[in-house]
Amino acid sequence: MAIRELKVCLLGDTGVGKSSIVCRFVQDHFDHNISPTIGASFLTKTVPCGNELHKFLIWDTAGQERFHSLAPMYYRGSAAAVIVYDITKLDSFQTLKKWVKELKEHGPEDIVVAIAGNKNDLGDIREVPMKEAKEFAESIAAIFIETSARNAVNVEELFQKITLHIQFPKTLFSDISRRHVSDLHQVLQHF
Numbered sequence: 204m205a206i207r208e209l210k211v212c213l214l215g216d217t218g219v220g221k222s223s224i225v226c227r228f229v230q231d232h233f234d235h236n237i238s239p240t241i242g243a244s245f246l247t248k249t250v251p252c253g254n255e256l257h258k259f260l261i262w263d264t265a266g267q268e269r270f271h272s273l274a275p276m277y278y279r280g281s282a283a284a285v286i287v288y289d290i291t292k293l294d295s296f297q298t299l300k301k302w303v304k305e306l307k308e309h310g311p312e313d314i315v316v317a318i319a320g321n322k323n324d325l326g327d328i329r330e331v332p333m334k335e336a337k338e339f340a341e342s343i344a345a346i347f348i349e350t351s352a353r354n355a356v357n358v359e360e361l362f363q364k365i366t367l368h369i370q371f372p373k374t375l376f377s378d379i380s381r382r383h384v385s386d387l388h389q390v391l392q393h394f
């Protein structure tokens with residue numbers, strides 16, 4: 204089976220849950236006392252996808268401002284960027300917008316952007332309305348999903364959506380054309 208390598212980087216404010224999302228995806232584990240990332244960390248996960256294996260090469264970057272200048276090393280050459288914000292922190296959504304701008308100006312031209320609103324288990328103290336974030340994602344043709352690394356909600360789905368976007372570029376999944384439907388079924392049944 205052919206292996207396709209997909210470099211993916213995670214960007215976003217410190218504390219939004221980037222490492223926790225990666226940890227949930229790769230190890231199906233959640234650590235309440237996880238330490239802030241220093242520089243970046245690297246993990247991989249291979250998933251079957253249609254007739255291929257997709258190997259995610261995941262660069263989890265540090266959100267602290269002092270590491271900001273390192274980010275281009277990780278988004279350069281990436282097939283996808285997951286920009287994470289914390290639904291309980293409006294500031295983290297403003298930071299996300301700055302990352303979108305930076306990627307547009309300096310990132311790879313065809314990079315798939317996925318916006319993940321993490322900590323959706325904390326909906327009672329939400330500061331970022333889902334509708335606003337979804338509309339923003341649509342305005343830049345990005346994937347949008349709310350996740351909870353803690354409760355294992357939508358983390359697999361996030362990477363699944365990325366895979367689909369890479370396989371079927373420019374397809375908006377709210378409007379899948381008929382000719383893609385059978386291919387998509389094939390892909391999804393292998394997840």
Ligand SMILES: Nc1nc2c(ncn2[C@@H]2O[C@H](COP(=O)(O)OP(=O)(O)OP(=O)(O)O)[C@@H](O)[C@H]2O)c(=O)[nH]1
Pocket residue numbers: 215216217218219220221222223224234235236237238239240241264265266267321322323324325350351352353354
């Ligand atoms: N309630 C809740 N807490 C979460 C969730 N994801 C992460 N956390 C907590 O948020 C804090 C920060 O998580 P990290 O994964 O270290 O955040 P990060 O974005 O990688 O932070 P940096 O490495 O500093 O960039 C930790 O205390 C996590 O346990 C979630 O989905 N729900």
